[in-house]
């Protein structure tokens with residue numbers, strides 16, 4: 001199998017990390033891989049993604065606690081949109097649960113303020129590039145949707161020096177996996193609605 005397909009087919013979300021540092025030059029390469037993903041052509045032609053890199057253990061732990069609290073506060077809302085599954089709510093209440101799984105690197109990807117409807121696609125495409133690039137270097141990763149409430153938390157945005165108007169789109173963690181990740185479960189094969197030769 002060629003290396004690109006191998007990395008796509010064997011990538012798994014990693015939730016158990018060694019404490020070992022991921023070198024800064026590798027993190028920069030991962031971000032560069034993200035910026036090479038396609039993006040919608042905005043009127044200004046600016047490239048729409050910006051990143052915050054956090055390697056500080058104490059800060060990552062603190063952000064995990066903050067996100068958990070924000071979820072739990074939101075869960076009292078009557079809006080069904082923000083109801084979480086029971087098992088997630090249970091985990092969020094556990095003091096030992098770290099939403100970032102003690103990974104040594106947290107990268108928050110933001111969309112620029114003028115990025116209109118396609119900002120989610122732009123950032124998702126960049127994220128996948130980063131996850132696959134990481135796998136190719138033996139680095140584990142996981143997309144952490146549970147980190148999203150941090151993007152609406154002004155204290156967090158101020159602490160991270162995020163300029164006004166930038167929106168958090170994708171929280172990602174990276175690090176060296178404790179053990180080899182399992183082979184992914186087979187995906188649905190029957191995914192094509194129609195094929196018109």
Ligand SMILES: Cc1cc2nc3c(=O)[nH]c(=O)nc-3n(C[C@H](O)[C@H](O)[C@H](O)COP(=O)(O)O)c2cc1C
Nearest residue numbers: 011012013014015099142143144145146147184185
């Ligand atoms: C938008 C999005 C949000 C996710 N949020 C979380 C999360 O908060 N915590 C987590 O452990 N995994 C999270 N994941 C990872 C998924 O659980 C995982 O990709 C999925 O179960 C498929 O498994 P695989 O990545 O090993 O192939 C998220 C994935 C996506 C795409």
